[in-house]
Amino acid sequence: MADVAHATGVSSMTVSRAFKDDASVSxxxxxxxxxxxxxxxxxxxSTASGLSSRKTGFVAVIIPSVSNANFADTLRGLTEGxxxxxxxxxxxxxxxxxxxxxxxxxxxxxxxxxxxxxxxxTHTDRCRRFLVNAGVxxxxxxxxxxxxxxxxxxxxxxxxxxxxxxxxxxxxYERIGFIGGDTSRDARGADRRAGFLQAxxxxxxxxxxxxxxGTPPITMREGARAMKQMxxxxxxxxxxxxxxxxxxxxxxxxCQRSGLRVPEDMAIxxxxxxxxxxxxxxxxxxxxxxxxxxxxxAAMRIVALLSSTSQGNWEPMQIEPELIxxxxx
Amino acid sequence: MADVAHATGVSSMTVSRAFKDDASVSxxxxxxxxxxxxxxxxxxxSTASGLSSRKTGFVAVIIPSVSNANFADTLRGLTEGxxxxxxxxxxxxxxxxxxxxxxxxxxxxxxxxxxxxxxxxTHTDRCRRFLVNAGVxxxxxxxxxxxxxxxxxxxxxxxxxxxxxxxxxxxxYERIGFIGGDTSRDARGADRRAGFLQAxxxxxxxxxxxxxxGTPPITMREGARAMKQMxxxxxxxxxxxxxxxxxxxxxxxxCQRSGLRVPEDMAIxxxxxxxxxxxxxxxxxxxxxxxxxxxxxAAMRIVALLSSTSQGNWEPMQIEPELIxxxxx
DNA sequence: TTGAAAGCGTTACCAA
DNA sequence: TTGGTAACGCTTTCAA
Numbered sequence: 001m002a003d004v005a006h007a008t009g010v011s012s013m014t015v016s017r018a019f020k021d022d023a024s025v026s027x028x029x030x031x032x033x034x035x036x037x038x039x040x041x042x043x044x045x046s047t048a049s050g051l052s053s054r055k056t057g058f059v060a061v062i063i064p065s066v067s068n069a070n071f072a073d074t075l076r077g078l079t080e081g082x083x084x085x086x087x088x089x090x091x092x093x094x095x096x097x098x099x100x101x102x103x104x105x106x107x108x109x110x111x112x113x114x115x116x117x118x119x120x121x122t123h124t125d126r127c128r129r130f131l132v133n134a135g136v137x138x139x140x141x142x143x144x145x146x147x148x149x150x151x152x153x154x155x156x157x158x159x160x161x162x163x164x165x166x167x168x169x170x171x172x173y174e175r176i177g178f179i180g181g182d183t184s185r186d187a188r189g190a191d192r193r194a195g196f197l198q199a200x201x202x203x204x205x206x207x208x209x210x211x212x213x214g215t216p217p218i219t220m221r222e223g224a225r226a227m228k229q230m231x232x233x234x235x236x237x238x239x240x241x242x243x244x245x246x247x248x249x250x251x252x253x254x255c256q257r258s259g260l261r262v263p264e265d266m267a268i269x270x271x272x273x274x275x276x277x278x279x280x281x282x283x284x285x286x287x288x289x290x291x292x293x294x295x296x297x298a299a300m301r302i303v304a305l306l307s308s309t310s311q312g313n314w315e316p317m318q319i320e321p322e323l324i325x326x327x328x329x
Numbered sequence: 330m331a332d333v334a335h336a337t338g339v340s341s342m343t344v345s346r347a348f349k350d351d352a353s354v355s356x357x358x359x360x361x362x363x364x365x366x367x368x369x370x371x372x373x374x375s376t377a378s379g380l381s382s383r384k385t386g387f388v389a390v391i392i393p394s395v396s397n398a399n400f401a402d403t404l405r406g407l408t409e410g411x412x413x414x415x416x417x418x419x420x421x422x423x424x425x426x427x428x429x430x431x432x433x434x435x436x437x438x439x440x441x442x443x444x445x446x447x448x449x450x451t452h453t454d455r456c457r458r459f460l461v462n463a464g465v466x467x468x469x470x471x472x473x474x475x476x477x478x479x480x481x482x483x484x485x486x487x488x489x490x491x492x493x494x495x496x497x498x499x500x501x502y503e504r505i506g507f508i509g510g511d512t513s514r515d516a517r518g519a520d521r522r523a524g525f526l527q528a529x530x531x532x533x534x535x536x537x538x539x540x541x542x543g544t545p546p547i548t549m550r551e552g553a554r555a556m557k558q559m560x561x562x563x564x565x566x567x568x569x570x571x572x573x574x575x576x577x578x579x580x581x582x583x584c585q586r587s588g589l590r591v592p593e594d595m596a597i598x599x600x601x602x603x604x605x606x607x608x609x610x611x612x613x614x615x616x617x618x619x620x621x622x623x624x625x626x627a628a629m630r631i632v633a634l635l636s637s638t639s640q641g642n643w644e645p646m647q648i649e650p651e652l653i654x655x656x657x658x
Numbered sequence: 659t660t661g662a663a664a665g666c667g668t669t670a671c672c673a674a
Numbered sequence: 675t676t677g678g679t680a681a682c683g684c685t686t687t688c689a690a
Contacts, residue, residue, distance in 0.1 A: 001683065011661050012684085013662080016683095024660090025660085026659065026660095044684085047379045047385060047441055047682090048380050050376045050666095051380050053686080066395050069396060072401070073396070088419075090419070110374060129370075224608070246604075253608055257610070275548060278549075281585055330668070343676060353675060355676095376667080377667035380666090381669040382670075383669095659690105662688090662690100665685090665687100669680105669682085672678090672679090672680105673679105
């Protein structure tokens with residue numbers, strides 16, 4: 001920076017200002033400075049400016065997985081929402097593991113982010129302590145935690161399970177099953193299952209047809225194998241909700257390989273509103289939670305919190321899951 | 330840090346060392362320091378340490394999209410490869426836009442990353458200048474650029490196109506088409522198409538059945554619409570290569586809706602070895618480039634370059650695309 | 659609109 | 675194994 005200042009015949013202070021959009025520098029000097037910088041190949045050092053100004057421009061974001069279209073959409077919404085600000089995303093994925101989440105939170109906090117966004121409301125104790133003491137806004141998304149740390153942009157996963165049961169019941173199905181992964185790791189999947197079970201009970205239906213197969217997030221293959229198990233254990237099942245559209249697609253292909261017609265012999269519902277479920281034949285009934293919108297809302301709230309002087313108490317934003325009925329059910 | 334030093338009765342220098350793994354501090358003092366830090370809620374500030382040590386621990390990574398399973402896999406490979414190092418990924422996605430890539434590179438360079446990884450060999454002039462002058466290792470992956478900036482971990486997209494043609498020809502197909510997006514933005518897709526065309530010419534076959542539909546990356550829907558167009562324009566087409574598995578799946582569903590049997594009436598090939606193409610019915614013939622491995626290799630090379638004293642000239646690493654034959658062709 | 663001086667929180671370097 | 679001192683490259687603050 002001193003070099004650029006020298007080359008332009010101004011002080012380094014002026015150079016610094018020339019790189020801040022709002023600062024008061026005459027347009028003429030600013031242009032001269034920028035030119036000189038380009039010629040010298042000078043790029044401003046955010047490490048130093050961050051240290052000095054105590055604003056790193058980072059927003060730490062932790063999602064369970066990037067290989068999941070839903071979280072990828074949320075990330076897209078976040079990126080869009082932060083686009084016009086000078087905030088940059090520091091992304092990590094936890095592989096659906098709270099211990100890994102803790103590791104990432106600790107790592108990211110060292111970078112002094114101006115906000116932290118995590119997925120879900122389930123954390124290790126140590127992680128929660130980190131987040132509480134972070135001293136910056138924290139957003140928990142994709143869930144409605146009982147004891148929120150700070151901000152919440154989410155929906156009820158149990159409600160998603162209930163919605164699908166309600167739909168099946170309206171269609172007249174009575175022997176209804178659920179396919180998901182081993183329940184320990186994926187708290188949101190477990191919530192969907194819990195809502196599913198409760199809704200069955202509320203409807204006075206038998207709630208025993210549960211297949212848990214594979215480590216969350218379960219794949220198409222695991223969905224297929226789970227359906228195989230469902231069919232052998234409870235052959236007269238009429239409808240199955242799957243914890244995600246991917247497993248629903250796998251389950252459907254298994255039915256088709258077994259010569260079952262969907263939905264005549266077996267109705268199928270998924271979750272997540274993937275492109276796939278729209279284009280599969282038959283198209284798969286699913287639940288849309290507006291993943292991209294969740295990201296956008298989280299970004300908007302962060303921006304609002306960081307700019308407003310009044311750090312007023314914001315209410316949790318509750319998003320309504322929406323059932324999308326398609327031919328598979 | 331001064332607080333922690335005070336609380337422990339040592340100098341801040343010792344506290345600093347207690348947080349570096351290799352440093353020489355007696356185990357006893359280190360434990361005391363860590364304890365005190367935990368109690369005080371102290372988290373080390375990488376911004377300051379980065380400034381002082383000139384090591385930020387960042388690796389800037391730019392991929393076209395996170396919503397693409399292939400790049401998500403590469404990212405996974407990168408993460409795995411950097412896991413045991415103290416390097417952190419600074420991720421950006423360019424939306425298949427070189428101008429956006431330029432913006433990201435400039436932004437990221439301010440963070441003083443220790444290495445930069447970009448996707449493909451096509452950049453704006455200004456972006457290329459940034460990368461050349463970055464003063465850190467640069468990896469171009471997913472392609473074999475004619476004039477590499479520095480390191481290369483990639484494969485020939487043209488070769489991927491040729492492989493599929495070769496396979497179709499062996500199967501006895503003669504009227505072969507290609508479905509992709511508008512060619513301007515996706516250089517790698519365009520390369521695959523170029524290889525496809527060249528292979529057709531080499532085999533003495535007509536190379537006119539080309540449908541370009543939608544902005545890359547094209548979706549299932551666009552694949553379906555492109556197939557519709559293909560069928561109306563060249564109804565006697567026997568086989569179609571699609572620029573990706575997603576579009577291949579869309580194209581296949583279009584055939585099925587039109588009452589065509591796959592592969593008897595229309596053979597289909599994709600690219601990318603998505604889970605989907607394995608589980609679709611029929612399963613889709615595709616090309617695997619080992620996306621995750623590309624990431625892992627890129628990570629390994631970065632680590633090697635950053636640790637070795639001999640910054641010797643490394644050869645481009647050329648990966649061989651592999652044809653995976655399935656029932657759709 | 660510009661400049662000078664004093665940090666920001668850490669580590670490199672040298673000394674004990 | 676530990677401590678003191680001087681940066682690291684910027685921005686804040688105050689003054690002109």
